[in-house]
Amino acid sequence: MEIFQIVGLALVATILSVLLKGQKPELAIQLSIVTGAIIFIFMISRVSAVLVLLQDVANRVSLDLVYLTSVLKIIGIAYISTFGAEICRDAGESAIASKVEFAGKILIMILAIPILMAVLEIIIKIMP
Amino acid sequence: MDVDMIFRIAAVGILVAVLHQVLKNSGREEQAMMTTLTGLIIVLFMVVNLISKLFNTVKTMFQLY
Numbered sequence: 001m002e003i004f005q006i007v008g009l010a011l012v013a014t015i016l017s018v019l020l021k022g023q024k025p026e027l028a029i030q031l032s033i034v035t036g037a038i039i040f041i042f043m044i045s046r047v048s049a050v051l052v053l054l055q056d057v058a059n060r061v062s063l064d065l066v067y068l069t070s071v072l073k074i075i076g077i078a079y080i081s082t083f084g085a086e087i088c089r090d091a092g093e094s095a096i097a098s099k100v101e102f103a104g105k106i107l108i109m110i111l112a113i114p115i116l117m118a119v120l121e122i123i124i125k126i127m128p
Numbered sequence: 129m130d131v132d133m134i135f136r137i138a139a140v141g142i143l144v145a146v147l148h149q150v151l152k153n154s155g156r157e158e159q160a161m162m163t164t165l166t167g168l169i170i171v172l173f174m175v176v177n178l179i180s181k182l183f184n185t186v187k188t189m190f191q192l193y
Contacts, residue, residue: 009131016138023145026168030175031137037182038130044185051189069191076190080183 006039029091036083070115074108081107133174140167 013035020028051072058068081104088097144167151160187193 009134013134016134016141020138020141020145023148024141024164024167027137027141027144027171030171031134031141033175034133034137034178037178038133040182041185044189048189072190073192076186076192079190080186 002042006042009039010035025091029087032090033087036087040083067115070111073111077104077107077111080104133178137171137174140171143167 013031017028017031017035020031055068058065081100085097085100085104088094088100144164147163148160151157151163
């Protein structure tokens with residue numbers, strides 16, 4: 001099972017990070033960044049399997065591919081901004097972390113505007 | 129999974145901490161500072177490579193261009 005590999009890796013990295021935090025906190029932060037990136041790159045093949053399944057379902061119900069692409073982009077932006085914000089918050093910089101989250105929210109809102117406009121147009125069409 | 133990068137960073141960190149202690153106790157404050165800086169930059173190069181790999185992966189996967 002891969003979960004045991006990941007949890008074992010996370011435990012070892014946590015112990016090393018706590019060890020480093022007493023002497024060199026800046027290296028401990030970098031250790032936690034690397035651990036997060038390695039775990040995500042490790043899981044990326046499973047995520048791609050899920051994405052292929054989602055695209056298959058979207059093709060089958062003949063959904064417009066624009067919507068699926070926007071949803072995927074939103075998930076990507078949310079993941080990356082959460083990753084950055086958590087790292088900043090770990091290092092004690094919660095002001096920078098909340099700015100990163102703010103930027104992520106704005107970019108997600110810009111991506112969601114076409115979907116919102118489509119919904120509005122449908123509502124206007126329905127109304128007499 | 130390139131786990132050895134974690135151990136490499138931890139090794140650099142422990143080595144830098146020990147060198148820092150030794151240099152500080154022998155009264156060479158500025159060299160201890162330089163050792164810390166060098167360790168930080170070495171690790172930063174490794175981390176930047178991995179971060180760029182992560183960003184490229186996320187970009188291609190979620191079609192963020």
